[in-house]
Amino acid sequence: MSRVQQQNRQAWDDRARRGAWYTETATERHFKNPLAVIDQCGWLGGDVTGQRVLCLAAGGGKQSALYAAAGAMVTVVDISPEMLRLDRQVAIERRLRIQTVEASMDDLSALEPASFEIVVQPVSTCYVPDVEAVYRQVARVTTPGGLYISQHKQPVSLQADVVPSSRGYGLNEPYHRSGPLPPVAAGTPHRESETLEFLHRWENLLGGLCRSGFVIEDVAEPRHANPKAEPGTFGHRSCFVPPYIKIKARRKHDTPTESLGRRIWTP
Numbered sequence: 028m029s030r031v032q033q034q035n036r037q038a039w040d041d042r043a044r045r046g047a048w049y050t051e052t053a054t055e056r057h058f059k060n061p062l063a064v065i066d067q068c069g070w071l072g073g074d075v076t077g078q079r080v081l082c083l084a085a086g087g088g089k090q091s092a093l094y095a096a097a098g099a100m101v102t103v104v105d106i107s108p109e110m111l112r113l114d115r116q117v118a119i120e121r122r123l124r125i126q127t128v129e130a131s132m133d134d135l136s137a138l139e140p141a142s143f144e145i146v147v148q149p150v151s152t153c154y155v156p157d158v159e160a161v162y163r164q165v166a167r168v169t170t171p172g173g174l175y176i177s178q179h180k181q182p183v184s185l186q187a188d189v190v191p192s193s194r195g196y197g198l199n200e201p202y203h204r205s206g207p208l209p210p211v212a213a214g215t216p217h218r219e220s221e222t223l224e225f226l227h228r229w230e231n232l233l234g235g236l237c238r239s240g241f242v243i244e245d246v247a248e249p250r251h252a253n254p255k256a257e258p259g260t261f262g263h264r265s266c267f268v269p270p271y272i273k274i275k276a277r278r279k280h281d282t283p284t285e286s287l288g289r290r291i292w293t294p
């Protein structure tokens with residue numbers, strides 16, 4: 028396991044143990060209409076019954092449980108054993124069938140090729156240095172014509188200060204960069220201070236998907252802006268800096284896995 032993987036696994040294990048942000052399991056309210064919670068964009072066609080769904084880097088007992096409750100056959104992959112423990116806990120409590128796999132999103136060799144009609148990935152590609160390596164792995168395990176719905180931190184959100192100065196949220200990190208971002212102080216929901224996070228440029232986030240055998244069908248920018256929120260809060264910063272992008276992509280029928288990632292243009 029790489030240094031990055033080790034640190035991020037440790038960080039998410041700790042977060043799960045202390046119930047930090049983004050480790051909340053699904054609640055009674057969510058189970059009343061699971062599909063409405065997991066498909067706010069209406070991209071899943073209104074029914075996931077019997078579909079093989081991979082919840083990628085989605086441990087924590089929320090996504091996996093809601094997809095399973097909506098009738099899908101769910102596998103959840105995560106690098107953190109503690110996050111996966113929450114998935115198993117909810118599965119037992121709710122009598123749901125959920126398969127858990129401990130693996131890094133950029134090495135899905137434990138999974139069979141073309142074994143999922145749907146892959147869903149919450150915000151998590153910021154924890155790996157190479158987002159295109161993840162896309163190639165997802166392309167391998169997605170059926171031709173299958174859906175890949177992923178959410179990512181927008182690059183500008185990883186460049187901008189988390190706390191405003193008198194001139195607003197300054198852009199302090201270069202766009203073209205390598206290596207993990209410098210750490211931030213704890214207590215902001217925009218960054219997970221104990222983790223190593225990486226900025227991915229648009230040419231990698233969007234172009235990388237196309238080069239990996241997917242066609243982008245739709246894009247959304249989930250709204251978190253709250254003009255009435257206090258400066259420095261998630262809602263206030265989101266008025267100026269969009270935090271996330273959500274992408275609906277479909278696996279092409281005609282791209283053999285061995286040709287994935289071949290670049291046609293080099294910057």
Ligand SMILES: C[S@@+](CC[C@H](N)C(=O)[O-])C[C@H]1O[C@@H](n2cnc3c(N)ncnc32)[C@H](O)[C@@H]1O
Pocket residue numbers: 032035036039040049050051083084085086087088089090104105106107110130131132133149150151154155
């Ligand atoms: C924001 S959380 C997403 C899960 C959250 N419970 C949800 O439903 O949105 C990010 C997840 O990515 C996982 N993660 C971090 N690095 C990973 C890696 N290299 N491979 C797989 N999962 C990883 C973390 O353990 C964590 O569970």
